[in-house]
Amino acid sequence: MLAELDVPHRLIPYDMLAGQHLTKAFRQINPNGRLPAIVDHAPADGGAPFPVFESGAILLYLSEKHGGALMPGDARGRALAQQWLMWQMAGFGPMHGQAHHFIRYAPEGQDYPVTRYRNEAIRLLNVLERRLQETPYMAGDTYSVADIATWPWVRAVRAIQLPLEPYPAIQRWFAEIEERPGVQRGTEISNERNLSSLRPQLTEEAWSNLFGENMLKSGQ
Ligand SMILES: N[C@@H](CCC(=O)N[C@@H](CS)C(=O)NCC(=O)O)C(=O)O
Incomplete structure:
Protein backbone atom coordinates (compact mmCIF):
# COMPACT_ATOMS: atom_id res chain seq x y z
CA MET A 1 0.00 0.00 0.00
CA LEU A 2 2.82 2.39 0.89
CA ALA A 3 4.59 1.59 -2.36
CA GLU A 4 1.36 1.94 -4.35
CA LEU A 5 0.79 5.37 -2.83
CA ASP A 6 4.45 6.32 -3.18
CA VAL A 7 4.43 7.46 0.43
CA PRO A 8 7.90 7.91 1.93
CA HIS A 9 8.46 5.20 4.50
CA ARG A 10 11.19 3.30 6.26
CA LEU A 11 10.90 -0.46 6.32
CA ILE A 12 12.13 -2.14 9.48
CA PRO A 13 12.53 -5.89 8.95
CA TYR A 14 11.93 -8.18 11.92
CA ASP A 15 13.41 -11.67 11.98
CA MET A 16 10.51 -13.65 13.42
CA LEU A 17 12.51 -16.87 13.64
CA ALA A 18 14.93 -15.01 15.90
CA GLY A 19 12.00 -13.66 17.91
CA GLN A 20 12.77 -10.01 17.15
CA HIS A 21 9.07 -9.20 17.39
CA LEU A 22 8.72 -10.63 20.90
CA THR A 23 9.85 -7.51 22.72
CA LYS A 24 8.09 -5.09 25.00
CA ALA A 25 9.14 -2.26 22.68
CA PHE A 26 7.40 -3.91 19.72
CA ARG A 27 4.25 -4.50 21.78
CA GLN A 28 4.03 -0.72 22.24
CA ILE A 29 3.47 -0.63 18.48
CA ASN A 30 1.41 -3.81 18.20
CA PRO A 31 -0.10 -5.13 21.45
CA ASN A 32 -0.81 -8.35 19.52
CA GLY A 33 2.90 -8.83 18.86
CA ARG A 34 2.52 -9.69 15.17
CA LEU A 35 3.58 -8.25 11.84
CA PRO A 36 2.88 -6.03 10.02
CA ALA A 37 2.50 -2.84 12.03
CA ILE A 38 3.22 0.77 11.14
CA VAL A 39 4.00 3.95 13.01
CA ASP A 40 2.78 7.10 11.31
CA HIS A 41 5.22 9.86 12.24
CA ALA A 42 3.17 12.51 10.47
CA PRO A 43 -0.45 11.76 11.36
CA ALA A 44 -3.13 13.93 9.78
CA ASP A 45 -4.03 15.58 13.11
CA GLY A 46 -0.43 16.77 13.58
CA GLY A 47 -0.27 14.94 16.92
CA ALA A 48 2.11 12.35 18.34
CA PRO A 49 3.34 9.42 16.21
CA PHE A 50 0.47 6.99 15.75
CA PRO A 51 0.95 3.20 15.66
CA VAL A 52 -1.47 1.01 13.70
CA PHE A 53 -1.63 -2.80 13.73
CA GLU A 54 -3.67 -5.44 11.83
CA SER A 55 -3.02 -5.34 8.11
CA GLY A 56 -6.65 -4.58 7.20
CA ALA A 57 -6.78 -1.67 9.64
CA ILE A 58 -3.46 -0.39 8.26
CA LEU A 59 -4.87 -0.43 4.72
CA LEU A 60 -8.00 1.46 5.78
CA TYR A 61 -5.97 3.95 7.82
CA LEU A 62 -3.67 4.71 4.89
CA SER A 63 -6.58 4.95 2.49
CA GLU A 64 -8.38 7.47 4.68
CA LYS A 65 -5.23 9.46 5.27
CA HIS A 66 -4.58 9.66 1.53
CA GLY A 67 -7.98 10.91 0.43
CA GLY A 68 -9.75 7.56 0.05
CA ALA A 69 -6.95 6.09 -2.09
CA LEU A 70 -7.44 2.55 -3.37
CA MET A 71 -11.05 2.54 -2.25
CA PRO A 72 -13.95 2.86 -4.71
CA GLY A 73 -15.44 6.35 -4.86
CA ASP A 74 -19.07 5.37 -4.28
CA LEU A 195 7.95 -19.75 0.92
CA SER A 196 9.20 -22.43 -1.40
CA SER A 197 10.62 -24.72 1.25
CA LEU A 198 8.01 -27.25 2.29
CA ARG A 199 9.34 -28.17 5.68
CA PRO A 200 11.82 -25.52 6.74
CA GLN A 201 13.97 -27.02 9.44
CA LEU A 202 13.34 -24.78 12.42
CA THR A 203 15.76 -24.84 15.30
CA GLU A 204 14.19 -25.47 18.69
CA GLU A 205 14.72 -21.83 19.49
CA ALA A 206 13.01 -20.64 16.29
CA TRP A 207 10.04 -22.99 16.85
CA SER A 208 9.69 -21.71 20.39
CA ASN A 209 9.80 -18.10 19.16
CA LEU A 210 7.08 -18.74 16.61
CA PHE A 211 4.83 -21.30 18.24
CA GLY A 212 5.99 -22.25 21.73
CA GLU A 213 7.20 -21.16 25.14
CA ASN A 214 9.19 -18.11 24.01
CA MET A 215 6.12 -16.77 22.22
CA LEU A 216 3.96 -17.35 25.32
CA LYS A 217 6.51 -15.84 27.72
CA SER A 218 6.89 -12.72 25.61
CA GLY A 219 3.31 -11.64 26.23
CA GLN A 220 3.53 -11.77 30.02
N1 LIG B 1 -4.43 -10.62 11.36
C1 LIG B 1 -3.06 -10.19 11.39
C2 LIG B 1 -2.15 -11.40 11.25
C3 LIG B 1 -0.74 -11.06 11.59
C4 LIG B 1 0.16 -12.27 11.63
O1 LIG B 1 -0.20 -13.36 12.07
N2 LIG B 1 1.40 -12.07 11.18
C5 LIG B 1 2.40 -13.11 11.19
C6 LIG B 1 3.34 -12.93 10.05
S1 LIG B 1 2.53 -13.00 8.52
C7 LIG B 1 3.25 -12.97 12.46
O2 LIG B 1 3.49 -11.89 12.90
N3 LIG B 1 3.73 -14.07 13.00
C8 LIG B 1 4.62 -13.99 14.11
C9 LIG B 1 4.34 -15.01 15.11
O3 LIG B 1 3.49 -15.87 14.85
O4 LIG B 1 4.95 -14.95 16.16
C10 LIG B 1 -2.82 -9.18 10.26
O5 LIG B 1 -3.43 -9.33 9.20
O6 LIG B 1 -2.04 -8.22 10.45
Missing part, protein backbone atom coordinates in the same frame (compact mmCIF):
# COMPACT_ATOMS: atom_id res chain seq x y z
CA ALA A 75 -20.74 4.03 -1.11
CA ARG A 76 -21.70 0.71 -2.69
CA GLY A 77 -18.17 0.14 -3.96
CA ARG A 78 -16.67 1.08 -0.61
CA ALA A 79 -18.98 -1.37 1.17
CA LEU A 80 -17.89 -4.08 -1.27
CA ALA A 81 -14.21 -3.31 -0.68
CA GLN A 82 -14.78 -3.47 3.09
CA GLN A 83 -16.66 -6.77 2.84
CA TRP A 84 -13.94 -8.41 0.80
CA LEU A 85 -11.25 -6.96 3.02
CA MET A 86 -13.00 -8.40 6.11
CA TRP A 87 -13.40 -11.71 4.26
CA GLN A 88 -9.65 -11.80 3.77
CA MET A 89 -8.91 -10.82 7.36
CA ALA A 90 -11.33 -13.29 8.92
CA GLY A 91 -11.18 -16.12 6.40
CA PHE A 92 -8.70 -16.28 3.58
CA GLY A 93 -5.70 -15.06 5.61
CA PRO A 94 -6.21 -17.07 8.82
CA MET A 95 -7.27 -20.29 7.05
CA HIS A 96 -4.42 -20.15 4.55
CA GLY A 97 -2.16 -19.32 7.50
CA GLN A 98 -3.23 -22.51 9.27
CA ALA A 99 -2.80 -24.49 6.05
CA HIS A 100 0.79 -23.17 5.87
CA HIS A 101 1.33 -24.13 9.48
CA PHE A 102 0.14 -27.72 9.21
CA ILE A 103 1.45 -28.42 5.70
CA ARG A 104 4.82 -26.70 6.08
CA TYR A 105 5.79 -26.56 9.73
CA ALA A 106 4.01 -29.24 11.76
CA PRO A 107 5.52 -32.72 12.07
CA GLU A 108 4.40 -34.97 9.23
CA GLY A 109 1.50 -37.40 9.59
CA GLN A 110 -1.15 -35.05 10.94
CA ASP A 111 -3.82 -35.91 8.46
CA TYR A 112 -6.84 -34.35 10.15
CA PRO A 113 -5.62 -30.73 10.40
CA VAL A 114 -3.90 -30.94 7.02
CA THR A 115 -7.14 -32.08 5.38
CA ARG A 116 -9.23 -29.58 7.31
CA TYR A 117 -7.13 -26.52 6.41
CA ARG A 118 -6.31 -27.61 2.87
CA ASN A 119 -10.04 -28.04 2.20
CA GLU A 120 -10.78 -24.66 3.73
CA ALA A 121 -7.95 -23.05 1.70
CA ILE A 122 -9.42 -24.58 -1.49
CA ARG A 123 -12.96 -23.52 -0.57
CA LEU A 124 -11.79 -19.93 -0.15
CA LEU A 125 -9.93 -20.04 -3.48
CA ASN A 126 -13.20 -21.22 -5.04
CA VAL A 127 -15.02 -18.25 -3.50
CA LEU A 128 -12.39 -15.87 -4.87
CA GLU A 129 -12.52 -17.51 -8.30
CA ARG A 130 -16.29 -17.09 -8.51
CA ARG A 131 -16.01 -13.44 -7.46
CA LEU A 132 -13.30 -12.71 -10.02
CA GLN A 133 -15.34 -14.35 -12.75
CA GLU A 134 -17.96 -11.67 -12.09
CA THR A 135 -15.76 -8.60 -11.70
CA PRO A 136 -12.21 -7.55 -12.68
CA TYR A 137 -11.26 -6.87 -9.06
CA MET A 138 -12.63 -8.01 -5.73
CA ALA A 139 -14.61 -4.83 -5.05
CA GLY A 140 -15.73 -4.38 -8.65
CA ASP A 141 -14.17 -2.44 -11.48
CA THR A 142 -11.30 -0.91 -9.56
CA TYR A 143 -8.26 -2.24 -7.76
CA SER A 144 -8.66 -1.71 -4.01
CA VAL A 145 -7.36 -2.48 -0.53
CA ALA A 146 -9.22 -5.83 -0.72
CA ASP A 147 -6.98 -6.93 -3.62
CA ILE A 148 -3.89 -5.68 -1.82
CA ALA A 149 -4.75 -7.75 1.26
CA THR A 150 -5.53 -10.94 -0.67
CA TRP A 151 -2.90 -11.00 -3.42
CA PRO A 152 0.08 -11.99 -1.20
CA TRP A 153 -1.75 -15.07 0.12
CA VAL A 154 -2.54 -16.15 -3.43
CA ARG A 155 1.12 -15.64 -4.28
CA ALA A 156 1.96 -18.10 -1.51
CA VAL A 157 -0.40 -20.94 -2.47
CA ARG A 158 2.23 -22.98 -4.27
CA ALA A 159 4.01 -23.33 -0.91
CA ILE A 160 1.03 -25.30 0.36
CA GLN A 161 1.11 -27.31 -2.83
CA LEU A 162 -2.10 -25.98 -4.31
CA PRO A 163 -2.10 -25.32 -8.06
CA LEU A 164 -3.56 -22.16 -9.57
CA GLU A 165 -4.45 -23.90 -12.86
CA PRO A 166 -8.08 -24.62 -11.78
CA TYR A 167 -8.59 -20.88 -11.23
CA PRO A 168 -8.41 -18.97 -14.54
CA ALA A 169 -9.99 -15.78 -13.16
CA ILE A 170 -7.60 -15.74 -10.19
CA GLN A 171 -4.69 -16.25 -12.58
CA ARG A 172 -5.83 -13.34 -14.77
CA TRP A 173 -6.25 -11.08 -11.69
CA PHE A 174 -2.97 -12.23 -10.15
CA ALA A 175 -0.92 -11.58 -13.30
CA GLU A 176 -2.46 -8.16 -13.83
CA ILE A 177 -1.74 -7.04 -10.28
CA GLU A 178 1.79 -8.44 -10.43
CA GLU A 179 2.55 -6.00 -13.27
CA ARG A 180 1.62 -2.92 -11.25
CA PRO A 181 4.71 -0.78 -10.62
CA GLY A 182 3.67 -0.28 -6.98
CA VAL A 183 3.38 -4.03 -6.48
CA GLN A 184 6.76 -4.59 -8.12
CA ARG A 185 8.30 -2.03 -5.77
CA GLY A 186 6.45 -3.35 -2.74
CA THR A 187 7.39 -6.98 -3.27
CA GLU A 188 11.09 -6.41 -3.95
CA ILE A 189 11.75 -6.77 -0.27
CA SER A 190 9.71 -9.89 0.37
CA ASN A 191 11.25 -13.26 1.01
CA GLU A 192 9.51 -15.37 -1.59
CA ARG A 193 12.36 -17.85 -1.47
CA ASN A 194 11.41 -18.84 2.07
Whole structure:
Protein backbone atom coordinates (compact mmCIF):
# COMPACT_ATOMS: atom_id res chain seq x y z
CA MET A 1 0.00 0.00 0.00
CA LEU A 2 2.82 2.39 0.89
CA ALA A 3 4.59 1.59 -2.36
CA GLU A 4 1.36 1.94 -4.35
CA LEU A 5 0.79 5.37 -2.83
CA ASP A 6 4.45 6.32 -3.18
CA VAL A 7 4.43 7.46 0.43
CA PRO A 8 7.90 7.91 1.93
CA HIS A 9 8.46 5.20 4.50
CA ARG A 10 11.19 3.30 6.26
CA LEU A 11 10.90 -0.46 6.32
CA ILE A 12 12.13 -2.14 9.48
CA PRO A 13 12.53 -5.89 8.95
CA TYR A 14 11.93 -8.18 11.92
CA ASP A 15 13.41 -11.67 11.98
CA MET A 16 10.51 -13.65 13.42
CA LEU A 17 12.51 -16.87 13.64
CA ALA A 18 14.93 -15.01 15.90
CA GLY A 19 12.00 -13.66 17.91
CA GLN A 20 12.77 -10.01 17.15
CA HIS A 21 9.07 -9.20 17.39
CA LEU A 22 8.72 -10.63 20.90
CA THR A 23 9.85 -7.51 22.72
CA LYS A 24 8.09 -5.09 25.00
CA ALA A 25 9.14 -2.26 22.68
CA PHE A 26 7.40 -3.91 19.72
CA ARG A 27 4.25 -4.50 21.78
CA GLN A 28 4.03 -0.72 22.24
CA ILE A 29 3.47 -0.63 18.48
CA ASN A 30 1.41 -3.81 18.20
CA PRO A 31 -0.10 -5.13 21.45
CA ASN A 32 -0.81 -8.35 19.52
CA GLY A 33 2.90 -8.83 18.86
CA ARG A 34 2.52 -9.69 15.17
CA LEU A 35 3.58 -8.25 11.84
CA PRO A 36 2.88 -6.03 10.02
CA ALA A 37 2.50 -2.84 12.03
CA ILE A 38 3.22 0.77 11.14
CA VAL A 39 4.00 3.95 13.01
CA ASP A 40 2.78 7.10 11.31
CA HIS A 41 5.22 9.86 12.24
CA ALA A 42 3.17 12.51 10.47
CA PRO A 43 -0.45 11.76 11.36
CA ALA A 44 -3.13 13.93 9.78
CA ASP A 45 -4.03 15.58 13.11
CA GLY A 46 -0.43 16.77 13.58
CA GLY A 47 -0.27 14.94 16.92
CA ALA A 48 2.11 12.35 18.34
CA PRO A 49 3.34 9.42 16.21
CA PHE A 50 0.47 6.99 15.75
CA PRO A 51 0.95 3.20 15.66
CA VAL A 52 -1.47 1.01 13.70
CA PHE A 53 -1.63 -2.80 13.73
CA GLU A 54 -3.67 -5.44 11.83
CA SER A 55 -3.02 -5.34 8.11
CA GLY A 56 -6.65 -4.58 7.20
CA ALA A 57 -6.78 -1.67 9.64
CA ILE A 58 -3.46 -0.39 8.26
CA LEU A 59 -4.87 -0.43 4.72
CA LEU A 60 -8.00 1.46 5.78
CA TYR A 61 -5.97 3.95 7.82
CA LEU A 62 -3.67 4.71 4.89
CA SER A 63 -6.58 4.95 2.49
CA GLU A 64 -8.38 7.47 4.68
CA LYS A 65 -5.23 9.46 5.27
CA HIS A 66 -4.58 9.66 1.53
CA GLY A 67 -7.98 10.91 0.43
CA GLY A 68 -9.75 7.56 0.05
CA ALA A 69 -6.95 6.09 -2.09
CA LEU A 70 -7.44 2.55 -3.37
CA MET A 71 -11.05 2.54 -2.25
CA PRO A 72 -13.95 2.86 -4.71
CA GLY A 73 -15.44 6.35 -4.86
CA ASP A 74 -19.07 5.37 -4.28
CA ALA A 75 -20.74 4.03 -1.11
CA ARG A 76 -21.70 0.71 -2.69
CA GLY A 77 -18.17 0.14 -3.96
CA ARG A 78 -16.67 1.08 -0.61
CA ALA A 79 -18.98 -1.37 1.17
CA LEU A 80 -17.89 -4.08 -1.27
CA ALA A 81 -14.21 -3.31 -0.68
CA GLN A 82 -14.78 -3.47 3.09
CA GLN A 83 -16.66 -6.77 2.84
CA TRP A 84 -13.94 -8.41 0.80
CA LEU A 85 -11.25 -6.96 3.02
CA MET A 86 -13.00 -8.40 6.11
CA TRP A 87 -13.40 -11.71 4.26
CA GLN A 88 -9.65 -11.80 3.77
CA MET A 89 -8.91 -10.82 7.36
CA ALA A 90 -11.33 -13.29 8.92
CA GLY A 91 -11.18 -16.12 6.40
CA PHE A 92 -8.70 -16.28 3.58
CA GLY A 93 -5.70 -15.06 5.61
CA PRO A 94 -6.21 -17.07 8.82
CA MET A 95 -7.27 -20.29 7.05
CA HIS A 96 -4.42 -20.15 4.55
CA GLY A 97 -2.16 -19.32 7.50
CA GLN A 98 -3.23 -22.51 9.27
CA ALA A 99 -2.80 -24.49 6.05
CA HIS A 100 0.79 -23.17 5.87
CA HIS A 101 1.33 -24.13 9.48
CA PHE A 102 0.14 -27.72 9.21
CA ILE A 103 1.45 -28.42 5.70
CA ARG A 104 4.82 -26.70 6.08
CA TYR A 105 5.79 -26.56 9.73
CA ALA A 106 4.01 -29.24 11.76
CA PRO A 107 5.52 -32.72 12.07
CA GLU A 108 4.40 -34.97 9.23
CA GLY A 109 1.50 -37.40 9.59
CA GLN A 110 -1.15 -35.05 10.94
CA ASP A 111 -3.82 -35.91 8.46
CA TYR A 112 -6.84 -34.35 10.15
CA PRO A 113 -5.62 -30.73 10.40
CA VAL A 114 -3.90 -30.94 7.02
CA THR A 115 -7.14 -32.08 5.38
CA ARG A 116 -9.23 -29.58 7.31
CA TYR A 117 -7.13 -26.52 6.41
CA ARG A 118 -6.31 -27.61 2.87
CA ASN A 119 -10.04 -28.04 2.20
CA GLU A 120 -10.78 -24.66 3.73
CA ALA A 121 -7.95 -23.05 1.70
CA ILE A 122 -9.42 -24.58 -1.49
CA ARG A 123 -12.96 -23.52 -0.57
CA LEU A 124 -11.79 -19.93 -0.15
CA LEU A 125 -9.93 -20.04 -3.48
CA ASN A 126 -13.20 -21.22 -5.04
CA VAL A 127 -15.02 -18.25 -3.50
CA LEU A 128 -12.39 -15.87 -4.87
CA GLU A 129 -12.52 -17.51 -8.30
CA ARG A 130 -16.29 -17.09 -8.51
CA ARG A 131 -16.01 -13.44 -7.46
CA LEU A 132 -13.30 -12.71 -10.02
CA GLN A 133 -15.34 -14.35 -12.75
CA GLU A 134 -17.96 -11.67 -12.09
CA THR A 135 -15.76 -8.60 -11.70
CA PRO A 136 -12.21 -7.55 -12.68
CA TYR A 137 -11.26 -6.87 -9.06
CA MET A 138 -12.63 -8.01 -5.73
CA ALA A 139 -14.61 -4.83 -5.05
CA GLY A 140 -15.73 -4.38 -8.65
CA ASP A 141 -14.17 -2.44 -11.48
CA THR A 142 -11.30 -0.91 -9.56
CA TYR A 143 -8.26 -2.24 -7.76
CA SER A 144 -8.66 -1.71 -4.01
CA VAL A 145 -7.36 -2.48 -0.53
CA ALA A 146 -9.22 -5.83 -0.72
CA ASP A 147 -6.98 -6.93 -3.62
CA ILE A 148 -3.89 -5.68 -1.82
CA ALA A 149 -4.75 -7.75 1.26
CA THR A 150 -5.53 -10.94 -0.67
CA TRP A 151 -2.90 -11.00 -3.42
CA PRO A 152 0.08 -11.99 -1.20
CA TRP A 153 -1.75 -15.07 0.12
CA VAL A 154 -2.54 -16.15 -3.43
CA ARG A 155 1.12 -15.64 -4.28
CA ALA A 156 1.96 -18.10 -1.51
CA VAL A 157 -0.40 -20.94 -2.47
CA ARG A 158 2.23 -22.98 -4.27
CA ALA A 159 4.01 -23.33 -0.91
CA ILE A 160 1.03 -25.30 0.36
CA GLN A 161 1.11 -27.31 -2.83
CA LEU A 162 -2.10 -25.98 -4.31
CA PRO A 163 -2.10 -25.32 -8.06
CA LEU A 164 -3.56 -22.16 -9.57
CA GLU A 165 -4.45 -23.90 -12.86
CA PRO A 166 -8.08 -24.62 -11.78
CA TYR A 167 -8.59 -20.88 -11.23
CA PRO A 168 -8.41 -18.97 -14.54
CA ALA A 169 -9.99 -15.78 -13.16
CA ILE A 170 -7.60 -15.74 -10.19
CA GLN A 171 -4.69 -16.25 -12.58
CA ARG A 172 -5.83 -13.34 -14.77
CA TRP A 173 -6.25 -11.08 -11.69
CA PHE A 174 -2.97 -12.23 -10.15
CA ALA A 175 -0.92 -11.58 -13.30
CA GLU A 176 -2.46 -8.16 -13.83
CA ILE A 177 -1.74 -7.04 -10.28
CA GLU A 178 1.79 -8.44 -10.43
CA GLU A 179 2.55 -6.00 -13.27
CA ARG A 180 1.62 -2.92 -11.25
CA PRO A 181 4.71 -0.78 -10.62
CA GLY A 182 3.67 -0.28 -6.98
CA VAL A 183 3.38 -4.03 -6.48
CA GLN A 184 6.76 -4.59 -8.12
CA ARG A 185 8.30 -2.03 -5.77
CA GLY A 186 6.45 -3.35 -2.74
CA THR A 187 7.39 -6.98 -3.27
CA GLU A 188 11.09 -6.41 -3.95
CA ILE A 189 11.75 -6.77 -0.27
CA SER A 190 9.71 -9.89 0.37
CA ASN A 191 11.25 -13.26 1.01
CA GLU A 192 9.51 -15.37 -1.59
CA ARG A 193 12.36 -17.85 -1.47
CA ASN A 194 11.41 -18.84 2.07
CA LEU A 195 7.95 -19.75 0.92
CA SER A 196 9.20 -22.43 -1.40
CA SER A 197 10.62 -24.72 1.25
CA LEU A 198 8.01 -27.25 2.29
CA ARG A 199 9.34 -28.17 5.68
CA PRO A 200 11.82 -25.52 6.74
CA GLN A 201 13.97 -27.02 9.44
CA LEU A 202 13.34 -24.78 12.42
CA THR A 203 15.76 -24.84 15.30
CA GLU A 204 14.19 -25.47 18.69
CA GLU A 205 14.72 -21.83 19.49
CA ALA A 206 13.01 -20.64 16.29
CA TRP A 207 10.04 -22.99 16.85
CA SER A 208 9.69 -21.71 20.39
CA ASN A 209 9.80 -18.10 19.16
CA LEU A 210 7.08 -18.74 16.61
CA PHE A 211 4.83 -21.30 18.24
CA GLY A 212 5.99 -22.25 21.73
CA GLU A 213 7.20 -21.16 25.14
CA ASN A 214 9.19 -18.11 24.01
CA MET A 215 6.12 -16.77 22.22
CA LEU A 216 3.96 -17.35 25.32
CA LYS A 217 6.51 -15.84 27.72
CA SER A 218 6.89 -12.72 25.61
CA GLY A 219 3.31 -11.64 26.23
CA GLN A 220 3.53 -11.77 30.02
N1 LIG B 1 -4.43 -10.62 11.36
C1 LIG B 1 -3.06 -10.19 11.39
C2 LIG B 1 -2.15 -11.40 11.25
C3 LIG B 1 -0.74 -11.06 11.59
C4 LIG B 1 0.16 -12.27 11.63
O1 LIG B 1 -0.20 -13.36 12.07
N2 LIG B 1 1.40 -12.07 11.18
C5 LIG B 1 2.40 -13.11 11.19
C6 LIG B 1 3.34 -12.93 10.05
S1 LIG B 1 2.53 -13.00 8.52
C7 LIG B 1 3.25 -12.97 12.46
O2 LIG B 1 3.49 -11.89 12.90
N3 LIG B 1 3.73 -14.07 13.00
C8 LIG B 1 4.62 -13.99 14.11
C9 LIG B 1 4.34 -15.01 15.11
O3 LIG B 1 3.49 -15.87 14.85
O4 LIG B 1 4.95 -14.95 16.16
C10 LIG B 1 -2.82 -9.18 10.26
O5 LIG B 1 -3.43 -9.33 9.20
O6 LIG B 1 -2.04 -8.22 10.45
